[in-house]
Each structure stands twice: as C-alpha cells, then as structure tokens.
Amino acid sequence: MNILNRIKFKVQGIIVNSKTTLSNDVCLLPGFANNKKGTIHISQHCELSKGVTIKGYGGNVIINENTFLGEYVVIYGHGGVTIGSNTLIAMHTCIVSSNHTTPAQNELIRNMPDILLPVNIGSDVWIGAGCKILGGITIGDGSVVGAGSVVTKDLPAYSISVGNPSKIIKTRK
DSSP, X not given: OOTTSSEEEEETTEEEETTOEEOTTOEEEOOEETTEEOEEEEOTTOEEOTTOEEXXXXXXXXXXXXXEEOTTXXXXXXXXXXXXXXXXEOTTOEEEOEEEOOOOTTSOGGGSOEEXXXXXXXXXXXXXXXXXXXXXXXXXXXXXXXTTOEEOSXXXXXXXXXXXXXXXXXXXX
C-alpha cells in the first residue's frame, strides 16, 4: 500500500499512516539544511516506542510498513534513510546518514559541510540493541546485526554480523 494512503496525520514535512502507533514522547522533526526541507514518511502498522527521535535535517526518512523502532532509537536523516518493511530496530540504536570532512589544522571541524551518505536498511532486518549504523551503509534484506555492533560497511542480504566494527559471522539459511 502506498505510504500516503490512510493518513493518520500530515504536518509540514511529516506523514504518518493511520494504522501506526506512536508513543506520546516520539520526536519527529523534518528540519531544514542547506535550503532543503526534510521529510519523514511512516507507513502503516509501524510502532515507534518511547523516546524515538527522528530528525530529517533536510533529508528524507522513509519507514515502510510493519516496522518497529524500540525505545530511544535515534535517526538522523541528513543524507536520507530508508527502512524496509517488517524490520525490527531495538532500543538505543543510532542511525546517522552523514559525516564531516577532516579539515586542515587551521580550519574548524564544525565549519565543515555535511557529507550526505544515504542509509538503506532492507526488509525483514533485525538490528539489536545499542547498534550504530553509519552513513553510506546498505544492510541487505533478512540481515541480523548483533547488539552493540557498529556497522561501517555494507552487509549483504541474510548476513549475521556482530562487533565493532561489525563483521559477518555467518548467513541465515
């Protein structure tokens, strides 16, 4: 079903499907960056738990149907974040879709522009508690990322990975 069908609410830059459950203290801020307006689209049958924060910072965040975000999941959408259907993202996970350049010593890091790095998380993915998903990453359909992992490289479909940096230890058969 198209994400725009059966709208629960539509506020400037935010569309949430009517069959989605949001905890009272969810924070959705599409935001602006570099004269670009961000958007957040949340499809049907999703659940966003206590303390979930999604900030677009000028990028687009798309969460497809039947996806669960656990307590205090944070998504920064600068470069764009897409999460497939039937995906579970456990508590305290952070997804960041940008980075900074490292300037010369005579320049301030904070003055450097964002490097936009899209994050794509497939369908039927399980991301364990406290993971960090860095910009420019694709996590393939059916993958599992162990709790506390830091994902710095793409993960192919049906891979199981753990650690910092996350390494593939086996595949789902």
